[in-house]
Amino acid sequence: MNIEPIAYFRSSFPTKFGIPRQSGIIDELCGSIVFVPKYRNADALRGIEGFDYLWLVWEFSANGAAGDKWHPTVRPPLLGGNRSVGVFATRSPFRPNRLGLSSVRIGRVDYDSPDAPVIHVRGADLMDGTPIYDIKPYVPYTDAHPGARSGFVDTNEWQMLTVDMPPHLAVCVPARLLPALMKVLALDPRPQYHDDGSKLYGLFFGGMNVRFRVCGTTLHVVEIA
Numbered sequence: 001m002n003i004e005p006i007a008y009f010r011s012s013f014p015t016k017f018g019i020p021r022q023s024g025i026i027d028e029l030c031g032s033i034v035f036v037p038k039y040r041n042a043d044a045l046r047g048i049e050g051f052d053y054l055w056l057v058w059e060f061s062a063n064g065a066a067g068d069k070w071h072p073t074v075r076p077p078l079l080g081g082n083r084s085v086g087v088f089a090t091r092s093p094f095r096p097n098r099l100g101l102s103s104v105r106i107g108r109v110d111y112d113s114p115d116a117p118v119i120h121v122r123g124a125d126l127m128d129g130t131p132i133y134d135i136k137p138y139v140p141y142t143d144a145h146p147g148a149r150s151g152f153v154d155t156n157e158w159q160m161l162t163v164d165m166p167p168h169l170a171v172c173v174p175a176r177l178l179p180a181l182m183k184v185l186a187l188d189p190r191p192q193y194h195d196d197g198s199k200l201y202g203l204f205f206g207g208m209n210v211r212f213r214v215c216g217t218t219l220h221v222v223e224i225a
Contacts, residue, residue: 005131007035012206013127016062018189023102023125028180033119042117053138059131060098070096077192078156160186161219172224177206185219
């Protein structure tokens, strides 16, 4: 089967560094689904406003070739990047086929812009320019399983950081982006095996380069360019 993108995602992340490791963690993150001309048809979205959430099937397009380079085990960041588990027991982006699955909340559907229809969503974990291969509505009576076990996820929680954002830098961030940026930083964008308080990191977000260091459990923003 040959598949082709039906749309591309637009977000504040030009690179994959700093993107939340799951969808739905940061509701303040806004993005949009822009269809390619072949599928830019309002009839294809008829009835979509009746749903709150969508499933997106997409490609880890920044991961390079898959195939022979795949490994049967990976090291999930939730386990500190130090323990290996089976790739099919994780949501790792490094898979035999580079397909991702995300649940996002519908914000609104724009039928009037030049690229209409455009679906605006919240809580996505996709990089800008990510190809989307399919969109399906989220249906709670089949998709939600309250009380289901989640393996190692049940016994490991994200260790959130305290973010030190000096006021003179905070005013450099557009007000509409600041809440999302603060939560992105609190989730600790670094690779989990990095623990060097002197290392300076750069996170590209919304046209800004946010430079920071992490000392212990505090992330210090030192520059915004």
